[in-house]
Amino acid sequence: MPLLGTFGAASKGGYGRGAFSQIVATGGSEVTTVGGYKYHFFTVTGTFSVTERGKADILVIGAGGGGGRSIAGGGGGGAVEGSSPFWQTQNLSSGSYTVTIAAGGTGSTSDASRGGKPSATSFAGSSTISAEGGGGGGSASPEGGDGGSGGSGGGGNGYASTRDGGGTSGSNTFAGGDGTIISAPFNSRGGGGGGATAAGVVGSTSGNGGEGITLTNIDSNLTSGNFTTLSGMTVISSGGGGGAGNSGSGPVPSGGGVGGTGAGNGGQKNDNGTVNISPTAAVSYGSGGGGGGSGTNGQNGKSGLVIVRYAV
Numbered sequence: 415m416p417l418l419g420t421f422g423a424a425s426k427g428g429y430g431r432g433a434f435s436q437i438v439a440t441g442g443s444e445v446t447t448v449g450g451y452k453y454h455f456f457t458v459t460g461t462f463s464v465t466e467r468g469k470a471d472i473l474v475i476g477a478g479g480g481g482g483r484s485i486a487g488g489g490g491g492g493a494v495e496g497s498s499p500f501w502q503t504q505n506l507s508s509g510s511y512t513v514t515i516a517a518g519g520t521g522s523t524s525d526a527s528r529g530g531k532p533s534a535t536s537f538a539g540s541s542t543i544s545a546e547g548g549g550g551g552g553s554a555s556p557e558g559g560d561g562g563s564g565g566s567g568g569g570g571n572g573y574a575s576t577r578d579g580g581g582t583s584g585s586n587t588f589a590g591g592d593g594t595i596i597s598a599p600f601n602s603r604g605g606g607g608g609g610a611t612a613a614g615v616v617g618s619t620s621g622n623g624g625e626g627i628t629l630t631n632i633d634s635n636l637t638s639g640n641f642t643t644l645s646g647m648t649v650i651s652s653g654g655g656g657g658a659g660n661s662g663s664g665p666v667p668s669g670g671g672v673g674g675t676g677a678g679n680g681g682q683k684n685d686n687g688t689v690n691i692s693p694t695a696a697v698s699y700g701s702g703g704g705g706g707g708s709g710t711n712g713q714n715g716k717s718g719l720v721i722v723r724y725a726v
Contacts, residue, residue: 437468437506437724441513444643447726449635455643456720457699462511462537470724471501472537473632474545476565476584478696478715479607480519480529481654481678481703482551487561487569487577487593488607488614488623488654488673488680489519489529489702489715490548493584494565500586500632501723504540512538513720516547518696521703521712525554528571529703531564535718549580551607551654551705551712552593561590561605561614566624569593569605569656569671569705572617579605579614586610586627586651593656594618604656607702609674614653621671621680623653626701633723643719647676650719651700655680657693659708670707678704678713685709 441462442454454462476492496502514537519530532547549564552571559577561568565587567580572593579590591605591614606614609624626649629636638644652674659682669691670680676698682691685708693704696716703713 437464437470438466439464444641446641448640450725451723452726454722456513456515457643459515460513462513462722464506464508467507468724469503470506470722471503472539472543473501473721474535474537474543475650475700475719476535476545477516477518477532477547477718478700478702479531479548479550479564479568480521480715481693481705481712482529482553482571483522483706483712484525484554484709485573485602485604485659485707486553486571486657486705486712487551487590487604488656488671488705489551490564490566490568490580490590490607491609491626491651491653491702492548492565492700492718493545494586494610494627494651495543495545495584502543506539516718518715518717519547519550521714522553523711526558528552528558528562529568529712531562537720546584548607548702548715549590551604552577566608566653569607569614572602572604588613588624590614591616601660603658604705606655606671607653609653610651617656621656623655623671623673623677623702625674626650626652647698649675650698652677654678654696654702654704657705657707658682660684673704677701680704681707681710683707683710
């Protein structure tokens with residue numbers, strides 16, 4: 415007869431029953447069992463406490479960047495870290511593991527500074543998994559005009575001159591779009607923030623934000639019907655769209671850029687007062703805030719998220 419060895423026969427989902435068997439743990443703001451897995455959602459900083467060691471899969475989503483001010487770039491989406499490609503499996507011994515959730519980046523309220531870049535979201539397990547926050551959108555002044563680098567990059571500002579979109583760091587990230595003058599003087603639009611599956615679009619084309627990752631492409635169980643944490647969400651880590659403005663002659667841009675699904679939309683405010691569309695904040699985890707139109711503040715990105723799952 416075959417030898418079972420140290421780890422014995424495999425349990426459901428391929429998890430061993432020996433040295434690291436079915437895990438027993440607590441922690442998180444929502445804990446639900448569905449589709450053969452137990453899920454722990456962390457939307458605020460907390461502790462994942464293991465009483466029976468075992469294997470768990472971890473997903474870490476960085477927070478979204480804030481939108482810039484005044485014909486501004488949109489905030490970039492946070493990085494999505496994992497290795498398969500989204501979940502990272504770890505053997506967790508009994509003990510407490512710190513989960514750190516970053517707040518979304520704040521929208522800029524000053525022409526002199528781009529939108530805020532969040533700190534990292536992380537799970538300190540057998541090794542630390544850390545996801546960078548998205549870059550902030552560029553604002554009107556030269557010192558804050560370029561989109562900030564981050565997970566995905568923030569969009570560049572469109573006021574007075576073309577400004578570059580921000581660069582990337584981490585997994586599942588794309589660059590922000592450049593802000594662009596459409597016709598002088600100052601008929602302009604900021605670039606879209608980068609998302610987890612696409613770069614932000616340059617302002618001269620649309621200034622739209624890059625799209626994020628559809629939750630069910632990560633795990634078919636991740637739906638709002640199964641988890642209240644995901645209420646109203648279908649996509650994470652999208653980029654915000656850039657704002658548009660007009661302070662002179664020439665064609666008026668037709669609105670600000672549209673954010674990727676769940677991200678903020680860009681605004682539009684023309685100095686002659688004919689159009690005034692407010693930018694919007696991000697509503698899905700890891701997504702960037704919309705950039706403001708002429709003389710208008712940017713909007714906030716959405717916080718990060720950590721999900722831990724294991725077979726039951």
